[in-house]
Amino acid sequence: xxxxxxxxxxxxxxxxxxxxxxxxxxxxxxxxxxxxxxxxxxxxxxxxxxxxxxxxxxxxxxxxxxxxxxxxxxxxxxxxxxxxxxxxxxxxxxxxxxxxxxxxxxxxxxxxxxxxxxxxxxxxxxxxxxxxxxxxxxxxxxxxxxxxxxxxxxxxxxxxxxxxxxxxxxxxxxxxxxxxxxxxxxxxxxxxxxxxxxxxxxxxxxxxxxxxxxxxxxxxxxxxxxxxxxxxxxxxxxxxxxxxxxxxxxxxxxxxxxxxxxxxxxxxxxxxxxxxxxxxxxxxxxxxxxxxxxxxxxxxxxxxxxxxxxxxxxxxxxxxxxxxxxxxxxxxxxxxxxxxxxxxxxxxxxxxxxxxxxxxxxxxxxxxxxxxxxxxxxxxxxxxxxxxxxxxxxxxxxxxxxxxxxxxxxxxxxxxxxxxxxxx
RNA sequence: GUGAGCGUAGCCUAGCGGUUAAGGCACCAGGUUGUGGCCCUGGAGAUCGAGGGUUCGAAUCCCUUCGCUCACCCCA
Numbered sequence: 001x002x003x004x005x006x007x008x009x010x011x012x013x014x015x016x017x018x019x020x021x022x023x024x025x026x027x028x029x030x031x032x033x034x035x036x037x038x039x040x041x042x043x044x045x046x047x048x049x050x051x052x053x054x055x056x057x058x059x060x061x062x063x064x065x066x067x068x069x070x071x072x073x074x075x076x077x078x079x080x081x082x083x084x085x086x087x088x089x090x091x092x093x094x095x096x097x098x099x100x101x102x103x104x105x106x107x108x109x110x111x112x113x114x115x116x117x118x119x120x121x122x123x124x125x126x127x128x129x130x131x132x133x134x135x136x137x138x139x140x141x142x143x144x145x146x147x148x149x150x151x152x153x154x155x156x157x158x159x160x161x162x163x164x165x166x167x168x169x170x171x172x173x174x175x176x177x178x179x180x181x182x183x184x185x186x187x188x189x190x191x192x193x194x195x196x197x198x199x200x201x202x203x204x205x206x207x208x209x210x211x212x213x214x215x216x217x218x219x220x221x222x223x224x225x226x227x228x229x230x231x232x233x234x235x236x237x238x239x240x241x242x243x244x245x246x247x248x249x250x251x252x253x254x255x256x257x258x259x260x261x262x263x264x265x266x267x268x269x270x271x272x273x274x275x276x277x278x279x280x281x282x283x284x285x286x287x288x289x290x291x292x293x294x295x296x297x298x299x300x301x302x303x304x305x306x307x308x309x310x311x312x313x314x315x316x317x318x319x320x321x322x323x324x325x326x327x328x329x330x331x332x333x334x335x336x337x338x339x340x341x342x343x344x345x346x347x348x349x350x351x352x353x354x355x356x357x358x359x360x361x362x363x364x365x366x367x368x369x370x371x372x373x374x375x376x377x378x379x380x381x382x383x384x385x386x387x388x389x390x391x392x393x394x395x396x397x398x399x400x401x402x403x404x405x406x407x408x409x410x411x412x413x414x415x416x417x418x419x420x421x422x423x424x
Numbered sequence: 425g426u427g428a429g430c431g432u433a434g435c436c437u438a439g440c441g442g443u444u445a446a447g448g449c450a451c452c453a454g455g456u457u458g459u460g461g462c463c464c465u466g467g468a469g470a471u472c473g474a475g476g477g478u479u480c481g482a483a484u485c486c487c488u489u490c491g492c493u494c495a496c497c498c499c500a
Binding site: 086315378380392 | 460492
C-alpha cells in the first residue's frame with residue numbers, strides 16, 4: 001500500500017462529528033429559544049469582511065487586529081479581506097448598510113453558531129476557528145437595554161443548566177470621563193513602574209486599562225489600591241450604571257461588581273461584563289460583552305449607541321461536559337433493513353426509500369454481508385426493528401419484521417412495515 | 425510570540441538497547457444450511473510521528489524537525 005500524505009484538519013480548527021451534533025444542536029436550540037423569547041431576530045453575516053472594518057471597529061492597538069486576523073488578498077485587487085475575528089463590527093456594518101436605523105430602535109439581533117477566526121496558539125477552550133452566539137441591541141442608549149442584554153445572556157446559561165458561574169460587572173465610563181480616569185490610572189502606576197511585572201510595564205503605555213487585569217503576583221497589591229473606574233464616572237455614566245444595577249437586582253440576575261474587569265476590545269463604553277466559570281482551566285470567560293456607543297460612528301455611521309455580547313460555544317460545551325450535563329441521545333434508526341440475495345437487494349433499496357417517504361427513519365443494511373452480520377450491526381446500534389428480506393420474502397413480496405428487544409418476528413407485506421413499527 | 429509535557433494500529437495502553445513490537449476496545453470472518461445481544465476461535469490493521477546520529481544491534485540512547493496537549497499572552 002503506497003503511503004500517502006495524511007491530511008488532518010488545520011491547527012486549531014476542528015471537525016464536529018455526528019456523535020457531537022446532538023450536543024451542538026441542543027446548545028443552539030437553547031440559545032435560539034431564549035433569543036426569540038426576548039424578541040431578537042436572527043441575522044447572519046458573511047464570514048469575511050473588508051479587513052478595515054475590524055481595524056476601525058475593534059481598534060488598531062488590540063491583539064485581535066495586531067496579530068490575530070486571518071487576512072486574504074482579494075483577487076479582484078480590492079481591499080484585503082479578513083476572516084471575521086468577532087461579530088459585533090460586522091453586525092453594525094449590516095445595520096448601517098441596510099438602513100436598520102429606520103426601524104424602531106433598538107434593533108435586536110443575534111447570530112448563532114457563527115464561526116469566528118483568530119490566529120493564536122490553540123489550547124483548552126481556545127481554537128483558531130471557534131463558534132459564538134452573538135447578541136446585539138443597536139440604537140438605544142438606555143440602561144433598560146443593557147439590563148435586557150445582561151438578562152438574556154444570563155438566562156441562556158441558566159437554561160443550559162451550567163452551574164458555578166458568576167456574572168462580573170463594571171463600568172469603564174465614556175469619552176467624557178474615561179480620559180481623566182486613564183490619566184489617573186497612569187500616574188498611579190507611574191509611581192510603581194519598577195515594581196511591576198514585565199508585561200505590565202509594557203501595558204502602561206499601550207493599554208493602561210489592562211493593568212488591572214494582570215494575574216502576576218508582583219502586581220496584585222497595586223491592583224487593589226489602583227484608582228477605580230467607577231469612582232471616576234461622569235454623572236451620566238454614573239446614573240446609567242446605577243440604573244442598570246437596580247434593574248438587575250429587580251430582575252433577580254445575580255452579579256458581582258468587579259473593578260478589575262476591562263475588556264480587550266477598544267469599542268466598549270460604560271457597561272462591560274463577563275460570565276466566568278469557577279472551574280479549573282485558563283479560559284474561564286464563557287461570555288462577555290458590553291456597551292459600544294462609539295462603534296457605529298467609528299465605522300462611518302451617525303452616532304448610534306449599542307450593547308451586546310458574545311459567548312463561546314466550545315467553551316460552553318467544555319463546561320457542560322465537565323459538569324456532566326448530558327445532551328439528548330443520538331437518534332437511532334427505527335428500522336434496519338437487512339437482506340440476502342440479489343432479488344432481495346432490489347426490494348430492500350425500495351423498502352428503505354418507501355419507509356423514508358412514510359416518515360420512518362431507517363438504515364439500509366450493507367450488501368455482501370451475512371444476515372448474521374447485519375443483525376449484529378442492528379443489535380449493536382440498538383435499532384428496535386429489523387426488516388428482513390431473504391430469498392423467500394423476495395419471492396412472496398413480503399418482509400419478516402423482527403422485534404429486537406422481544407426476539408419475536410412476523411411476516412408482513414412490504415407496505416405494512418411503516419404501520420407496524422409506528423403503531424407500537 | 426514565550427514556556428513545559430507528550431508522540432507505539434481507528435481509540436486506549438504494554439514494551440524503555442537484543443530473535444517475527446504485546447494486550448484491551450472497536451472492526452471483519454467463523455462456531456447449523458437465512459437471524460443479533462453472552463461465550464469461543466480465527467483474521468485484518470503499526471515502515472513504533474518524520475529525518476539523521478551512536479551501536480554488532482534502537483520503538484527503546486542523542487540531535488533535528490513536524491505534530492499534539494497544557495499554560496503564559498489575549499479572549500469567546
